Amino acid sequence: MSSINQTARQKDGGGGPVVSASTDVVPAPDRFDWWAEMVGTEVMPVTIRSPHAPRFRGSVEAVGMPHSQVAAFTFSPMVARRSPQQIRRHDPEEYYLVLVHGSPIRLEQSRGVACLGSGDMSLFTTSAPLVCDFLDRGRQSRLTLLRLPRTVLPLAGGRADRLLAERLSTRAGSGSAALLGSYLSGLPAAARDCGPAELARLGEIGVDLAATVLAGRLDAQDTLPPETRKAALRTRIKVFIEQNLGDPELRPTAIAAHHHLSVRSLHLLFRNEPETVAAMIRRLRLERCRRDLADPASAARTIAATAARWGFRHPADFSRAFRKAYGFPPSEVRARERAGARAPDAHHVCARC
Helix, strand or coil: CCHHHHHHHHHHCCCCCEEEEEHHHCCHHHHHHHHHHHHHHHCCCCEEECCCHHHCCEEEEEEECCCCEEEEEEECCCEEEECHHHHHHCCCCEEEEEEECCCCEEEEECCEEEEECCCEEEEEECCCCEEEEECCCCCCEEEEEEEEEHHHCCCHHHHHHHHECCCEECCCCCCHHHHHHHHHHHHHHHHCCCCHHHHHHHHHHHHHHHHHHHHHHCCCHHHCCHHHHHHHHHHHHHHHHHHCCCCCCCCHHHHHHHCCCCHHHHHHHCCCCCCCHHHHHHHHHHHHHHHHHCCHHHCCCCHHHHHHHCCCCCHHHHHHHHHHHHCCCHHHHHHHHHCCCCCCCCCCCCCCC
């Protein structure tokens, strides 16, 4: 677990995979100094200035994973600078991907200058002087940082340095950059109930997506390890499945064709996953149906219409699959919801059946 989690726990009393810290627990006169010390210790030594120093506010949610870390920051506007002297004193030799959520940021490092708006990403390193200016003096800044030690980023020879302070947009469709943006935005919420194994898996997904985005920008995809390319492709396929669950034609053949794969290659890609592609589709559809059946806002929709909404062609097939997965019929979910009782706990869906 990273040191940012340790600091957050000391300040906030939190625990678990997601740990929060806030200036609200610090006396008002000490908040800016505490924030500056926290950033210098937990991210990297920098010098910060802020016109809001007397009334500074900031908060952070950090998710520590075995080989990376994601931290979401909200704070009063400021300017951060990292000098050659600070680098000589301490350089953890790490990269950071920054994703901007709100007010714009100007990032300057090496020969690059990036003006980043909401939805933009950029790369910077702890090993070169840096200027980061949060431009909107009237709004709090919001960003997410993905920490990537040089040793875990599979781009040899310092190739990633060519991308320092370059704008990377997450808005282009369903490509790897868009997936990485969604991953960074949603990770704190997704990680709250994760065990160690699932948390490690989430960390691997982030590293693989980041490597794929950077390699694509460098036109160096072929230099990535095969497993990194496969992992990024699996993530794209899983997102495609979730986005198209309502299509009754969503089958392995259609998924393979959309991603320019043979069906055999698709099955090989998921060979070591916990469930087959078909089992994943069925599980996700059943989960969506169960959620809708338990939702009072969907009470006017019939069970058959709910099943059709999530890609089941025939109500009888849906009822059999639901009972097999959960051990009770779909009508019981709705009956218990109307009676104000909770449906029985679900049995695990067999991943290979």
